[in-house]
Amino acid sequence: MLRYVAVRLVTLVVSLVLAAVVVFVVLRLLPGDSAGTTLGVGTTTDQLDQLRSELGTDRSALTQLGQWAGALLSGDLGTSFVSRLPVGELISSKLPITVPLSLAAFVLSVLVSVPLGVIAAVRRRGVIGVAVSAVSQLGVAVPVFWVGVLLVWVFALRLGVLPPGGFPRQGWDDPGAAVRSLVLPVVTVSIAMSSVMVRYVRSATLDVLDQDYIRTARSLGYGRWQALARHGLRNGAVPVVAILGIELATSLLGAVVIENVFALPGLGTLLLDSVNGRDLPVVQALVLAITAVVLVVNFFVDLLQRAVDPRLRLGSTLGTSGGSR
């Protein structure tokens, strides 16, 4: 196990470095002139040159990469081209919106999809089983932002029970208003996530129900639910842990899209504004930060899977896929 952790940790670090290089290469080496776009048309070459040297985009790519990497390691994410604020400060000022949004959506969708998925599997031919399958099939096909638009229409514009968007100026100093403004976004993101998760939970539970040890337990007189609770949960948990990890990362991305539907001033809005303004340091830092979260979550998912299923530890450190058997 220790050896596995070590190997996996090295892969994580290598992946992070590679991700940083990819982000840098795409942003800096593909054709395009951020200085020109920042200043717009009608600027003199002198102004452009001055901005370029200020931004550092007139130096060679390798120098820029070195400088960026050095700054990253010392915790300096750079300075926004547009607002001239430190990127780290910009990002941390947005966290109080994006982090609660994605975590709440994640928790809500786990609470909804795990019980629903298990029930749908146990009663697969019953009304609940068929209904859950049909609704989740529809849920994965529906665009998440459309769900948000419809929820705003019904609950904010027609019924007037919740705000249509925005975040209170006082932020979390006005907790009631802050929570109210996050209700619809959280529900929107978790509808999309639950639809995906419920399918995985259902199929993991179905796999478990087909196993010999469940049949044996049933033949010993356990009921379906008892057998599942005693022998099935841990076995079914392995693929479910994996999908929960992926979905935790997805919740962050969902938040990025949904913030724009609800005009929430979080990371997603910052990212979109920066993309539109070609604010390279901010885009670079945000994309890398989100990718890092995804990679780190994947890392912990792998470890957690091994902790849950000792059989995975038996293979070589390179291991095989933690599939359903």
Place this chain on the structure above:
Amino acid sequence: MTDQLDAPRVPAGAEVEPVEAGTPRRASARRLRSPSFVVGAAMVSVVVLVGLVAFFWTPYTIGSRGTGERLGGPSAEFWLGTDKLGRDVLSQLMAGATNAVVVAVCSVAIAAAIGIALGILAASTTRWVDVAVLNVVDLMIAFPTLLLAMLIVTVRGASLSSVIAAIGISGAAVIARITRVNASRVLREDYVVAAAASGTGWWGTVRRHVLPNVAPTLLVQLMLLAGAAILAEASLSYLGLGPRPPYASWGRMLNEAQSTITAAPLAAILPGLLIAWTVLGLNLLGDGIRERSDPSLRGDR
């Protein structure tokens, strides 16, 4: 380690047992009996047909300025009403179908071309190439499509080709991994060893044994990918990062109609319904193809 990053993204049943080329399959009979396949194919056909028609003809031209009154309701002249610029909603929806078909076909083609080539390369060459390809592929899979698209748009600007490139490259990683897993399984089969012993070359083996065996699984994945591509394009267009006018896009229509949803709900509801319809159709089609290649899955997934 590497195998685990994307394990959950490969749905159960994505790895089929190899079928030796030439084994009789009652594929067409089973395909007809799969309700998912029939319904999915019908749903997708409608969209493709409308997209084809709209490529040559729409009731009104797709422009930046409309010809009707603003936010008009459904009428004999404008069947589904007009949007806030007085443009015909029906014409835009039809042109949106063309856009969706183009995005799906092009990005899936890119993903298939790069992904299958990389996957077979990884499965059939030396271990070092394999490890290198797998690690790059895993990194790409962990790298969200949305973020890749945003990077590309930052550099190249919002356009149809930026969106297709981003979705195609992300999809290529998934296809490469699935091809690699299934191809290396086929390559270990006795009949492949026998083929090599009887003098069949690398390309002959790939063409006669590997490709036919991985094709059903890949086809399922490509269908799912087409659905994901349409959803991704819609998200990007909704965020204003998608194709620009004169290309119509369901995602952008939704964005434009959002502020006027109380006055003209149809213009905001219909694009979303069409996206869901198309993606649902493609997912059902994928399920249907999977059932065809592995009948034991029927009704359970």
